[in-house]
Amino acid sequence: MSIKNLLIFIAVFLLSFMILFFLTNPSYEKSLEAKYHYEMGDYTEAYKLANEAFALDVYNRMASTIMAQSKTSMKYEKYIKDAKQYLNEINEIIAQDTVDDAGRSKIKLMSEIMVDSYVKLAPSVITDKNLVDEAAKYHEQFEKILEKVDH
DSSP states (O other): OOHHHHHHHHHHHHHHHHHHHHHHOHHHHHHHHHHHHHHTTOHHHHHHHHHHHHHHOTTOHHHHHHHHHHHHHHHHHHHHHHHHHHHHHHHHHHHSSSOOHHHHHHHHHHHHHHHHHHHHOOOOTTSOHHHHHHHHHHHHHHHHHHHHHHO
16 A cells, blocks of 8 residues: 555544544533524524533534524523514504603614614624624614704
8 A cells, every 4th residue: 555545544534533523522512503503594503502512512612602602692682672662652643643752762762772783793703794784774873863853
């Protein structure tokens, strides 16, 4: 057997061993499942599975990364959910014949909360662009509302 063939055999053997380890190790198995859920947009389940994987092996960087990314994505989802709720409340206030001082104050407070909350969000390179874009649109809306209420 030539040295070239021996090196190829060793490389294939090591690669096969690594793949087998990766697929049979419970921590990495959960990490793969977490990655799947993250890619499907189920950030809560991804976080839960990544957390379990990390608990099994604290050196599992994949689990750690998915946990952090899921947490970030969940913050964006919460911001978007809150934004929709506050906009509905603002629309109900505006739908009345007249908006009194209490209504304006409530609109201002909700807008300030959403503008301040947006500043605390910090996307990473792999945060779902749709989530980031949707949150940015809501942030822009609340800034415009706040501008109108302040003047």
